[in-house]
Amino acid sequence: MKSVLEADDREGVAFLRCETRSLKGGAPVYWLCDIVRRLDVIDEEKSIVEVLDDGTDFRRYDNMTTSGYAFREEAIGSAHIFRPRFLEQWIIYDQAMKDACKAAGVRGLNFGYAYGNYKGLHP
Known part of the structure; x- marks a missing residue:
C-alpha cells in the first residue's frame, strides 16, 4: 500500500517506519501512514x-446533522488524496487512487460512497 500511495500522490501522504520485533527474528516491516494534505475544498454556499x-x-x-457537501474542484487541483479542512477525520480520494489500490491488490480498505460532487469519501 505504501508504494501505491507514494506512486499515486507522494505529496498527500507521509509514512513513519515502525520498530518491530520478533522472538523468531526477521520481524515484518510495518509503516504508519498519515494523509497529510489538508485542503479548504468545501463550498459552504452550495453545501447543506x-x-x-x-x-x-x-x-x-x-x-x-444531515449534511450535503459540495466541493470546489479548483481547490482540489491534481490531488488524488486529502483531508478536507474542518472535516479532517475524513479521507477523500479520487477514482485514480481507488483504481491504483485495487490494481495493486491492496486489501483491507473500505471504499465508501461518494457524497457531494467528488468521487471518493471515507469517514
Missing part, C-alpha cells in the same frame, strides 16, 4: 452544512 464554533480556532462542521 451546519458550522460549529464559527469564528474560533476550533471551527468545524456538525456531522450529527
